[in-house]
Ligand SMILES: Nc1nc2c(ncn2[C@@H]2O[C@H](COP(=O)(O)OP(=O)(O)OP(=O)(O)O)[C@@H](O)[C@H]2O)c(=O)[nH]1
């Protein structure tokens with residue numbers, strides 16, 4: 001198999017250096033694009049990519065992942081650049097990781113671990129920190145060797161610089177204990193979150209989902225005027241932020257911004273981000289934000305769809321939104337995308353294009369699931385209206401000499417909830 005030579009990139013900063021390795025496996029067209037994303041991930045994790053090495057693999061070597069010739073090429077590149085780490089775009093088995101570190105005499109990490117480093121760096125809340133820590137422990141358990149610890153140097157500005165230490169210090173049993181403790185802590189956090197979610201029952205809940213960097217947080221800000229962290233980097237948002245929108249909607253909408261999705265997301269991370277994902281599962285509508293200006297938008301959409309399916313959210317309404325239409329090189333791209341997804345909307349958070357239409361669609365999606373009801377109250381029960389408003393969409397309040405007649409729209413769950421509060425049944429209008 002012919003393979004490309006190591007490509008050298010000029011390093012200009014004093015960040016820890018990294019050599020990136022990408023392979024295209026049988027059946028995949030090229031490794032180029034995937035490496036571009038790895039470069040983005042490495043930069044986000046504060047590494048300076050100094051060289052890339054790609055190979056078209058006919059089969060994976062169970063011991064060293066790459067073939068022996070390529071490993072030798074990589075060894076020479078390591079000798080030449082003296083990087084802090086060699087980063088593979090694929091997941092390596094613990095054995096491959098160990099063998100490569102032995103041969104290269106350098107820290108070797110794979111894409112899932114790099115993603116975990118970024119998550120570790122960006123985690124802000126107790127919940128996100130616990131989730132990342134748990135995923136990190138689970139990931140390192142089968143990889144405990146301390147092999148490269150004598151080679152490891154301090155990495156500036158990165159949250160995981162103590163990993164080498166940790167690997168030597170904690171034996172498997174301690175890690176297992178730690179995992180147990182973290183899992184218990186997460187159950188507790190999960191309970192608190194559940195209570196918070198229960199209090200939000202009856203309000204229209206919309207969650208923004210999509211590939212990392214698609215513009216979810218920007219759209220959140222656009223719709224709510226909130227000041228959510230927006231950055232042109234991967235995984236800017238790790239915690240689900242929930243905001244109530246009152247402006248420009250006929251009734252309050254709870255909007256949540258969620259963690260970005262990416263291909264080859266570490267499995268343990270998906271599992272431990274359960275309660276963030278519960279935010280998604282709990283929504284009445286998902287807005288799938290797609291960066292239409294990205295060359296690989298179709299692939300990113302598929303990845304996001306797959307992950308959403310893995311999370312078990314295929315029964316929730318999804319509204320696809322093609323964002324960043326202002327940045328398109330060719331307007332035909334939007335026409336083609338809308339042709340393929342006729343119910344999608346093209347928007348730009350930057351210029352505001354399509355945002356009004358998006359609001360209308362959000363309202364439409366909500367109201368189509370609500371049935372009309374009529375409720376009669378006595379005047380003395382007027383104070384109940386405030387409580388009813390939490391669960392129902394009140395279209396009309398008629399004050400008559402005999403009492404108050406309300407025209408409502410209710411989802412089946414809201415109807416059940418209201419009936420239990422009022423201790424009587426509500427009749428269709
Ligand atoms: N040109 C253009 N850029 C946009 C638009 N919307 C968002 N962006 C930019 O895209 C980048 C990513 O935006 P974010 O809102 O942080 O993306 P995200 O989906 O929340 O990303 P993660 O939290 O990392 O998953 C930022 O630099 C935004 O300014 C848009 O409509 N047009």
Ligand SMILES: [Mg+2]
Pocket residue numbers: 216217218229230236237257
């Ligand atoms: Mg974000």
